[in-house]
Structures are given as C-alpha cells and as structure tokens.
Amino acid sequence: MPAVAAARPFREGLLKLAPPRLLGSRCDRCATVSFPAREFCPGCRAVDAIAETELSPAGSVYSFTVVRQAPPGIAVPYVLAYVDLPEGVRVLAQVSGVAPEEVTIGLPVHLELTAFDQDAEGADLVGYRFRAGSEVAA
Amino acid sequence: MTLAPAHVAGAGMIRFGKYPADVTLEKMAVGAARAALTDAGAELPHIDAVYVGHVFGGPVAGQRIAAQLGLDGRPVSNHENYCASGATALREAWVALAAGLHDVALVIGVEKMTDRVSGGVRPDPGDLDAAVGYVMAAGHGLSARRYMADHGATREQIAAVAVKNHAHSVHNPFAHYQRPIGLDEVLSARPIAEPLGLLDCSPISDGAAAMVLCSPAGLRRLGLTTSVPRMLGCALVSGSVRPGTGDVNEEDVSLRAAEEAWKLTGVGPGDIDLVEMHDCFTIAEIVRMEGLGLIPRGEGASWTEAGHTSLGGRLPVNPSGGLLSRGHPVGATGVAQACELTWQLRGTAGARQVEGARVGLSYCKGGTVNGTDGGSVTTLVMAR
Numbered sequence: 001m002p003a004v005a006a007a008r009p010f011r012e013g014l015l016k017l018a019p020p021r022l023l024g025s026r027c028d029r030c031a032t033v034s035f036p037a038r039e040f041c042p043g044c045r046a047v048d049a050i051a052e053t054e055l056s057p058a059g060s061v062y063s064f065t066v067v068r069q070a071p072p073g074i075a076v077p078y079v080l081a082y083v084d085l086p087e088g089v090r091v092l093a094q095v096s097g098v099a100p101e102e103v104t105i106g107l108p109v110h111l112e113l114t115a116f117d118q119d120a121e122g123a124d125l126v127g128y129r130f131r132a133g134s135e136v137a138a
Numbered sequence: 139m140t141l142a143p144a145h146v147a148g149a150g151m152i153r154f155g156k157y158p159a160d161v162t163l164e165k166m167a168v169g170a171a172r173a174a175l176t177d178a179g180a181e182l183p184h185i186d187a188v189y190v191g192h193v194f195g196g197p198v199a200g201q202r203i204a205a206q207l208g209l210d211g212r213p214v215s216n217h218e219n220y221c222a223s224g225a226t227a228l229r230e231a232w233v234a235l236a237a238g239l240h241d242v243a244l245v246i247g248v249e250k251m252t253d254r255v256s257g258g259v260r261p262d263p264g265d266l267d268a269a270v271g272y273v274m275a276a277g278h279g280l281s282a283r284r285y286m287a288d289h290g291a292t293r294e295q296i297a298a299v300a301v302k303n304h305a306h307s308v309h310n311p312f313a314h315y316q317r318p319i320g321l322d323e324v325l326s327a328r329p330i331a332e333p334l335g336l337l338d339c340s341p342i343s344d345g346a347a348a349m350v351l352c353s354p355a356g357l358r359r360l361g362l363t364t365s366v367p368r369m370l371g372c373a374l375v376s377g378s379v380r381p382g383t384g385d386v387n388e389e390d391v392s393l394r395a396a397e398e399a400w401k402l403t404g405v406g407p408g409d410i411d412l413v414e415m416h417d418c419f420t421i422a423e424i425v426r427m428e429g430l431g432l433i434p435r436g437e438g439a440s441w442t443e444a445g446h447t448s449l450g451g452r453l454p455v456n457p458s459g460g461l462l463s464r465g466h467p468v469g470a471t472g473v474a475q476a477c478e479l480t481w482q483l484r485g486t487a488g489a490r491q492v493e494g495a496r497v498g499l500s501y502c503k504g505g506t507v508n509g510t511d512g513g514s515v516t517t518l519v520m521a522r
Contacts, residue, residue, distance in 0.1 A: 067273065069331070071273065129270075
C-alpha cells in the first residue's frame with residue numbers, strides 16, 4: 001500500500017485537528033488574544049511574552065451574509081459570518097448546517113473541520129468553519 | 139504640518155464603461171491625459187514627471203503609457219493601493235511639488251478591468267480572509283446586516299444611496315451609467331451578498347482620468363495666473379489590527395483619515411460643501427460618511443432617505459454619481475473623484491453643480507487585510 005501523508009492544517013499554526021481547535025496568540029502583559037496568531041500584541045504592541053493559545057470552539061454569529069455571486073472557482077451560495085468567541089476574538093468563517101434563511105445574529109455555532117485542498121504529495125489540507133448549534137466535539 | 143497646496147491646472151477623463159479589447163489600458167490613459175493637458179493648456183515639454191495609479195495594469199504600466207504619450211524618459215512611478223491607487227498617485231505628486239522636486243506633474247489613474255476581472259474583486263489570495271471565501275461584496279453585506287440591526291435602518295434606506303447616485307450621474311457625460319433607477323429596481327435586483335443586491339454594488343468598469351498639478355512656478359510655466367482650484371492636501375492612512383469584538387461599522391480608519399486631512403490642510407468638517415465618497419457598495423457610503431464625522435453616527439441611512447445627501451441637500455455626496463453609477467475602474471477612481479471636485483469648484487459641473495461649492499473632500503478606500511479595518515484610505519481636500 002502506498003504511504004499516504006497525514007492530513008494537516010492548510011496553514012501551519014492556524015489550527016489543530018484533534019480535537020478541532022483554532023490556535024491564537026495571547027499576550028502575557030495585557031491578556032489580549034489574537035486570531036490568527038501574531039508575533040506582536042495588537043493591544044499593547046509588546047513583541048515578547050506572546051504565547052500560543054487554543055480558542056474556544058463555541059461562539060455566536062455577530063453578523064452574516066449569504067454570498068450568491070463570487071469570482072470563478074468559488075461555489076455559491078454560502079453563508080459567511082463573523083463569529084465571536086468568548087476570548088474576545090472575532091473570526092471570519094463559513095457557517096454550515098443551517099439554511100441561509102435560518103441564520104440570525106446571535107446564532108450559537110461551533111467549530112468544525114472542513115476539507116480545504118490537497119498538497120503536492122496528496123495529503124489532505126484541512127480548514128475550518130462553524131456549524132450551527134452549540135454541541136462541541138471533545 | 140501643512141505643505142503647500144498643489145494647483146490644479148487641468149483635469150480630464152474618458153467616459154467610464156466597458157470598452158472592447160482593442161481599447162487598451164495605454165489608449166485609455168493617453169486619452170485622459172491628453173484631455174487634462176488640453177484643459178491645462180500644457181504641452182508635453184512642460185511636464186516634469188508622471189504619476190500613475192493602477193492595480194491590474196501589470197509591471198511598468200506607467201512607463202508603457204508614457205511611451206505612448208510622448209513623455210518617455212521622464213521620472214514615472216506606478217502606485218498601487220488597490221482602490222485608492224489613483225488618490226495615492228495624486229498624494230505623491232502633491233508631496234513632490236511641495237518639496238520642490240517638480241513643478242508640473244501629470245497624474246493618471248487608469249484601469250482595464252472588464253477583460254480580466256469577473257464576479258467581483260477580492261483580497262490577495264494569500265490573505266486569510268480570501269482563504270475562507272471573503273469577497274468584497276461579502277464584507278459589505280456583513281456591514282449592512284449589522285448596521286440595520288444596530289441602528290434600525292431599513293433595506294430601503296440603504297438602497298436609496300443607489301437611487302440617489304444614479305439620479306446624479308444622469309447629468310455626468312463621463313459616467314458608466316446615465317439613467318435613473320427606481321427603488322424597486324434596487325430592491326428586486328438579484329442578490330449578490332445579502333442583504334445587498336446587484337445595484338448595491340459598483341460595476342466592473344474600464345476607464346481613465348488625469349490631472350495636471352502645478353507648483354506656483356509650474357503655473358507660471360504654463361502661463362496661468364488663476365490658481366483655481368487648489369489641492370490642499372491628501373491624507374493617507376492604513377487599517378489597523380483591531381483586537382476584540384467591537385462594532386464592525388466603527389470606521390476608526392475613516393475617523394483617523396479625517397483627522398489627518400484636517401491636520402494637513404487646516405480645513406475642518408464644517409467647511410466641507412460636497413463629498414466624493416467611495417461608494418463601492420451602498421452601505422459603504424453611509425458608514426464612511428459617519429466615520430469621517432460628517433454625518434452623526436447611525437443617521438447616514440435616514441439622511442440619505444431624507445435627501446440630505448442629494449444635490450440641493452444639506453451635504454451633497456457623489457454629485458458625479460459615485461462609484462455606483464460613474465463606474466469603478468479601481469485605479470482610476472481616485473483621480474476621477476478629484477476631476478469632479480475640480481469641475482464642481484470651478485462651477486462648471488452643469489446640471490449636477492453643487493451651488494456655491496468652495497471646499498470639497500474626496501475619499502477612497504482600497505483593499506482589505508485580515509484582522510484590520512481596511513487596507514488604504516485617502517482623504518483629499520480641494521478648495522477654490
């Protein structure tokens with residue numbers, strides 16, 4: 001059997017797969033949390049004392065749109081939302097598991113993994129989105 | 139700090155719209171440049187340098203244009219700040235004139251889009267937002283949804299921006315669209331990024347606009363004695379990384395651009411008689427006017443519905459028709475806005491003239507960067 005490369009995040013340091021969690025950065029000086037992780041703190045501009053942190057997988061929709069026209073290569077329609085997480089972080093992501101007309105501001109959602117692409121060796125690249133509902137994979 | 143103003147000796151455009159393939163980027167730019175040179179009474183030997191704003195024109199587009207125009211050999215620079223590229227070129231020319239480096243500068247904004255962009259524009263593919271499906275229209279759909287929820291604005295009030303701007307450009311011979319549209323037409327247009335539909339979005343257009351800017355010595359070189367109008371200055375700021383979960387329509391980047399403009403030019407918000415606003419989408423005109431501090435927070439939609447931003451209203455916005463109706467060849471837009479301010483301040487804008495206009499402001503916002511409240515923002519102030 002040919003060796004199959006293990007699935008990995010579509011960008012290094014963006015998320016971990018088991019359990020699914022987004023990875024941000026947290027400033028030890030002022031406690032500001034960023035996603036994606038940054039090498040500086042956008043709150044106090046410190047460049048040291050920045051550590052990786054896992055973000056809560058559950059959040060709620062701050063605002064959303066249903067995209068019905070996009071450049072070639074992007075399948076429509078899809079729901080795109082700003083999702084607010086308890087750490088005080090806003091994440092832009094697609095929302096699944098709900099009909100577009102059922103999405104509302106404040107809708108509870110939770111993180112899920114999604115196929116993104118494949119790399120040159122055929123390994124699955126994994127991305128993220130949020131699914132409607134408050135159930136969270138452990 | 140206040141730099142010396144640049145004198146606007148000439149302004150010229152070609153009509154924005156969809157041109158066939160043989161109307162190249164270079165041809166459009168040459169057409170607009172010749173119109174601006176003629177307007178200024180300038181000959182090619184008068185021009186010291188050429189500043190070109192474009193996004194999709196490819197490497198050294200400015201030099202390709204200069205070689206068609208007869209300005210080969212001059213200092214030519216290409217300026218890319220996405221939809222603020224043309225305004226950024228104007229800013230750099232103004233700085234060079236104020237510094238005494240040049241006395242007569244030709245600024246061109248140009249874009250050939252209809253043969254290379256379809257379905258809307260989006261961020262650089264390397265940006266994280268692009269990777270999760272962000273397109274420009276989506277960002278404004280997210281903004282509109284939240285604005286309606288936070289301020290009780292109606293879909294009709296937001297659509298009124300498109301109705302107003304199309305009504306204005308009926309009188310603009312350079313506009314892509316020159317016919318009025320009704321509110322029902324905007325509301326029933328096919329959805330693009332809900333709640334926004336097709337007529338909430340500026341079109342993909344081809345076009346070019348140009349200006350001849352002068353120092354006082356440059357005016358003398360051209361034999362001009364009048365100094366009307368003057369470009370007092372152009373501020374440039376960038377979006378900042380915004381931690382937290384604040385108001386997506388806070389428009390801190392617009393507030394900072396306004397404060398920079400007032401500081402650079404000595405003009406204040408109460409002095410502004412008209413605005414050429416970057417209405418790439420209907421909702422954008424509303425939230426950006428509020429961000430500049432020219433309309434109270436949360437009242438932009440109701441102001442539009444009440445006609446306060448229409449010609450003849452309290453503060454006319456986009457007498458040219460704006461991006462929604464004049465069209466939006468992205469690199470050309472900032473220069474086209476400055477052409478409109480020029481004609482308005484000269485009092486030669488015809489049926490779309492803002493009566494008694496003395497000071498005008500134009501605003502561009504270019505691009506998006508994940509985690510920030512924008513790419514580039516310019517605020518240009520012109521006075522008669």
